[in-house]
Amino acid sequence: MTRHLGERLSALVDGELGHAERERALSHLAVCQSCRFEAEMTRSLKRRLHGLDTPAPSMDFMGRLSSLTAAADDRPPAPPPSAPPGAGTAGGTRPFGSSPPLGSSRPIGGGPARRAPRPAPASADPPRPTGPRTRVPAERRMPSTSVFARRQPVWGRARFAVAGMSVAAVALGTAFVAGGEGGDAPLVRPPLDDYALEHAVTAQHAPLPGPMGLTPVDHSGPDAPGGGRVVVTTTGDGSAPDPARPR
């Protein structure tokens, strides 16, 4: 039985083994359950770490926006990414072990891509695997850090606009909810007869009482004496009062 893969396992997952070394490692994995389990765990960990790199699509989008802006400004298109050849294939389909080395992706926030120091390849084979790749058009590639930094104010303004729109939407939504008709206020039916009586009583208290309303006031409640319907005034079509004649 051959030796366990050890550090070569990490290089295998990172796609940094040469062809021959890679074939040997894969052969070992076929017979060594321990190394297979470790390789699976390393791959899972790498996948999770890549999952943290969610801003990458947004960076790509911003890169395209920058390219469009640059075209509109009659400037030369953004230079290709400064990463070494093969590093700009984000989004392409890769065979097992052919994804970029762990740590080579851009940090969250769009910082410059860095390559973690790695030990030298164990063989003289080319450092990159030769699996099938999806070629990304130049205008869709990530812009260089310098171009992105030059376009940072654009994104800043857009961010403020988005924030403002969000605040406005929240304010309108809150006002819409608060502006419901009466909210939980109960349905009421104002007692107009009681109100008319109260108004008549108060108006008659005036020092120079005027004519009270001509609308009938019914206060024939259960405690009304004699049960009679008592009316302050009533409507009619009579003529206006005769004017006072001069003395």
Add this chain to the structure above:
Amino acid sequence: MPDDARAIAVLCTLLLLLGLTSSVHPAAGVSGARDDTRAVDLLRRAVRAEAQLGYEGVQRLSFFNGQRTQSTTVEVAHQPGYGTVLDRPESGGGAGGLVVDAELPPGEAVDSAQPPLDLDDTLLTLLRGNYTIAAAGDAVVCGRDAGMVEARRSDGSAAGRFWIDDATGLLLRRETLDNEGRVAQSSVFVAIEMVERAGDESESAAAGPPSRMFAGSRRTEPWGDRLGAADRRRLDAAGWRLPERLAGRFSLVEARSRGAGAARAVHLTYSDGLSMLSVFVQPGRLRPTGTGSVAGLRAVAEDGATVYVGDAGQHRRMWGAGGFVYTVMADAPAESVEAASGSLPAPDGTGFWARIGRGFDRLGSWVGL
């Protein structure tokens, strides 16, 4: 220097014009500055007579609702310190009249020199502050000689007229006129008889009502809880809208309430010195019918909102706004009622932006803006 002299002359002229303008503007607060002393004395005498004289009579009431005049006749009996009873002649009397102006139970002594609500000074001050009081000659009303007093607007047009009995000082007739000079409301005695009082005022009150009209009548008093300024501030903090002033020169002269909690209702009485306007506020909302009628009031659409109005007689308007229902009742010219109603919260609209605006209003009120 001729230029300096000219500038000083122009400045003096402007200052003089400014002074004249402010002296005649009704909002300048120069209450009664140009009032006729005799006219004011007549009004004061009428107030005293109402508090001291007993009488029985028949009054003719007239009301113009903006389209037609409606009139009716009522029997009136007044006993100082006891109350006033009003009844229709066709009821035959004794069928139960409405007694107002009664705050004490029968038999209790009262000081009739102090009107129950102490509105005299307030309303006379409002009348003199909003209008110019002037004597307008003499006339005969109900066979009695009377002096006429006019309340005039700043443009000189008459807003109200009073006919005051020469012999007793009693108010025999009064009119309220709208901006176009039409009589909006009027009351006039077509028959009147003074009731002699035996002994002093307290004995008269203790002896009970002299008129047959008081027999079997139901005593009615204003709502019991009077709201002071502190009470209104507390209610205002709780979301109630109880303005001190309304457009059309109406000022708050009294606030009362009844009930508590969700069942509470507030009665605000406003006056411009001539007319009385009542605003009833209660928490709740009206059933969103949009059409039809509620409590005898017809639904009409105004600016995308529903308002319920009375078609005849007393001015009545009712609407819901911000979780409260407002009911306005007034014996005043139509334009005054409309102007005053515009100072109260606008009816709840039904559209999207109306709801948004209502929401911002409520949010502002919640944070104290």
